[in-house]
Amino acid sequence: MGKKFSKNYKVTYYDCDSLSRMNIGNLVNVMLYYSGIQSTQLGRADAYFHELGMTWIVTDYEIKVNRLPRAFEEITIVTEAKSYNKFFTYRDFEVFDEQGNLLVTLHSTFSLMKIEERKLASLKAEYLEPYEADKIKTIRRGPQLPNFDEPFAKDFEVRYSDLDTNNHVNNSKYLNWVLDTLSLEFLSTHEMAHMHVRFVKEIAYGHTVHSLAEEQENQTIHQIQVDGVVHFESLITWRSYEV
Amino acid sequence: MGKKFSKNYKVTYYDCDSLSRMNIGNLVNVMLYYSGIQSTQLGRADAYFHELGMTWIVTDYEIKVNRLPRAFEEITIVTEAKSYNKFFTYRDFEVFDEQGNLLVTLHSTFSLMKIEERKLASLKAEYLEPYEADKIKTIRRGPQLPNFDEPFAKDFEVRYSDLDTNNHVNNSKYLNWVLDTLSLEFLSTHEMAHMHVRFVKEIAYGHTVHSLAEEQENQTIHQIQVDGVVHFESLITWRSYEV
Numbered sequence: 001m002g003k004k005f006s007k008n009y010k011v012t013y014y015d016c017d018s019l020s021r022m023n024i025g026n027l028v029n030v031m032l033y034y035s036g037i038q039s040t041q042l043g044r045a046d047a048y049f050h051e052l053g054m055t056w057i058v059t060d061y062e063i064k065v066n067r068l069p070r071a072f073e074e075i076t077i078v079t080e081a082k083s084y085n086k087f088f089t090y091r092d093f094e095v096f097d098e099q100g101n102l103l104v105t106l107h108s109t110f111s112l113m114k115i116e117e118r119k120l121a122s123l124k125a126e127y128l129e130p131y132e133a134d135k136i137k138t139i140r141r142g143p144q145l146p147n148f149d150e151p152f153a154k155d156f157e158v159r160y161s162d163l164d165t166n167n168h169v170n171n172s173k174y175l176n177w178v179l180d181t182l183s184l185e186f187l188s189t190h191e192m193a194h195m196h197v198r199f200v201k202e203i204a205y206g207h208t209v210h211s212l213a214e215e216q217e218n219q220t221i222h223q224i225q226v227d228g229v230v231h232f233e234s235l236i237t238w239r240s241y242e243v
Numbered sequence: 244m245g246k247k248f249s250k251n252y253k254v255t256y257y258d259c260d261s262l263s264r265m266n267i268g269n270l271v272n273v274m275l276y277y278s279g280i281q282s283t284q285l286g287r288a289d290a291y292f293h294e295l296g297m298t299w300i301v302t303d304y305e306i307k308v309n310r311l312p313r314a315f316e317e318i319t320i321v322t323e324a325k326s327y328n329k330f331f332t333y334r335d336f337e338v339f340d341e342q343g344n345l346l347v348t349l350h351s352t353f354s355l356m357k358i359e360e361r362k363l364a365s366l367k368a369e370y371l372e373p374y375e376a377d378k379i380k381t382i383r384r385g386p387q388l389p390n391f392d393e394p395f396a397k398d399f400e401v402r403y404s405d406l407d408t409n410n411h412v413n414n415s416k417y418l419n420w421v422l423d424t425l426s427l428e429f430l431s432t433h434e435m436a437h438m439h440v441r442f443v444k445e446i447a448y449g450h451t452v453h454s455l456a457e458e459q460e461n462q463t464i465h466q467i468q469v470d471g472v473v474h475f476e477s478l479i480t481w482r483s484y485e486v
Contacts, residue, residue, distance in 0.1 A: 012276050013407055013408040014272045016407060017403065017406060018410040033257065159419070159423040160423050161260075161266060161268070163260060164257050165257075165260075165261065166256070166261075170257050172257065179403055
């Protein structure tokens with residue numbers, strides 16, 4: 001069990017879509033930002049790892065949504081780095097409303113990458129000790145995503161405003177590309193119930209992103225390709241939504 | 244002179260560009276959000292005007308940048324609704340760093356629009372009284388923007404993620420379109436010193452935005468058109484920037 005860290009956040013109108021539901025990419029941004037604050041408090045800021053020539057990369061998210069936060073709601077985000085094995089660490093997040101109802105759960109998988117060699121570093125106990133994360137042997141495997149039958153697609157050029165301080169595309173933008181490939185009509189009549197996300201390769205300025213999607217029953221399957229190579233994939237389960 | 248309202252904000256990494264400078268659209272979002280908090284505290288929340296069948300629209304910004312805030316800086320935003328005439332109210336914002344240095348000034352012009360008729364409402368004293376804004380006679384005129392000689396252009400399709408709770412394109416997105424029309428090379432070697440912005444017409448989902456730009460000495464001129472009609476224009480003065 002990891003050391004828990006908790007922080008409140010007041011949802012703004014610009015965090016939200018036209019139906020006042022918080023954009024999932026913005027929510028993930030806030031969650032990751034708070035985990036960064038915990039790391040800094042525990043002496044494990046990004047700078048600690050940069051000095052070792054390493055940087056954290058996210059490889060997987062699994063998001064369960066009971067209800068998306070709404071504009072002007074005060075939410076509480078609780079996070080803990082739960083466990084780690086040789087190459088992966090597993091951090092969980094929970095989002096609660098003011099009445100203590102669990103709104104969103106996020107299970108995330110991170111790896112440490114050696115910046116020069118672009119290879120995974122093995123996780124030493126001293127890196128994770130301050131978080132009180134458990135050392136485990138098992139490696140979590142994400143689900144196999146269904147195959148496309150007849151996908152539709154949209155192209156997105158990577159923009160200056162897609163980059164963040166890490167000088168690569170901010171990971172919330174991938175989630176936007178996925179949603180922006182679906183129609184406004186679909187997005188307005190559905191709410192995400194579950195999302196699995198896999199980051200395969202980095203995307204850089206100058207890339208044109210080819211975002212494929214297909215609706216299969218209550219799910220949508222997604223793939224983001226650059227020059228025919230898969231950089232990102234996702235599977236979303238939806239429930240219908242009425243205003 | 245208006246009643247001042249002040250609030251601190253900690254700049255996140257996802258607010259910033261690849262050189263750790265806060266994105267101007269994100270900064271404007273935070274400023275406007277705080278002015279909304281002041282309005283709510285003064286009994287003039289958006290709901291007050293919606294009940295009267297009216298909504299605020301922004302028509303102009305004038306932004307002076309001494310230095311853009313950086314990631315993880317704690318900034319202080321001070322705002323006041325300074326004055327109003329028959330149709331326009333003038334709200335000022337100042338952004339300070341932790342040492343009290345003035346980083347950014349924003350002069351903004353707002354109007355009240357009658358939602359059904361899409362026409363300007365005249366501003367009654369009772370609307371503005373709680374802000375202690377001065378009633379004035381003069382109407383500010385923005386500058387005449389220079390004409391294009393040989394502009395270049397980029398097209399942007401309006402996306403689901405561009406919309407906010409007002410069910411139209413969030414006004415920070417216009418600023419992103421403007422910057423995203425310029426090259427990464429230019430943006431990485433320059434910093435904005437002054438920006439004038441004029442919102443002419445709303446932009447909606449389904450629109451394709453044609454963003455024109457031209458560099459003239461230390462300035463860039465911008466126009467955003469939809470189907471050949473001007474919806475937005477801007478003039479930016481730049482200074483060179485070295486990391």
